[in-house]
Amino acid sequence: MAGFQTKTFLKHDDYMTPKSAWENIAHLIPKDKIIWEAFYGDGKSGEYLTELGFDVIHRPIDFFENDLGDIIVSNPPFSKSKEIIKRLSELDKPFIIIMPSSKINTSYFRENFKNKGLQIIIPRKRIHFTKHIDGKPVEGWKNATCFDCFYYCYKMNFDNDIEWLL
């Protein structure tokens, strides 16, 4: 949902994550940690993670003004990638975030996470998000995502630096 409380967020950031995107990595997320799904959207992402058995904080609050949970698991607004990557680096806590695969080439990823043990999970198929406008799903918007994403992971201590999902 674009905008909550006093904030106004960009409408073109409203791309909601399908449950399958969290189901596909549920085996890689520890069950004994509190997850902060830090970017609210329509609230469903937090519900999906809860349904998968995780202890989840998912509230309509500003990511930049809060620091909650043990692990950040989220799909953030891509228009703010630079600021988000900087903030994640400052927080220095474990995270799994969905972002376009092209982001690994950006100078801000390099500046903040070069040689810091970043790990990547590669989805088996493209993740298709649901586009929302004014809080409602756009009719006919299905399987229309035109870019690929990775799950960028930090301090998750996976066995492999690149995890290829089956």
Ligand SMILES: C[S@@+](CC[C@H](N)C(=O)[O-])C[C@H]1O[C@@H](n2cnc3c(N)ncnc32)[C@H](O)[C@@H]1O
């Ligand atoms: C790509 S959507 C994903 C929403 C949800 N995390 C999901 O996976 O379905 C990102 C959302 O972050 C929200 N957002 C933008 N800036 C934010 C901020 N500073 N703090 C918290 N949420 C923000 C936008 O309103 C948008 O709905």
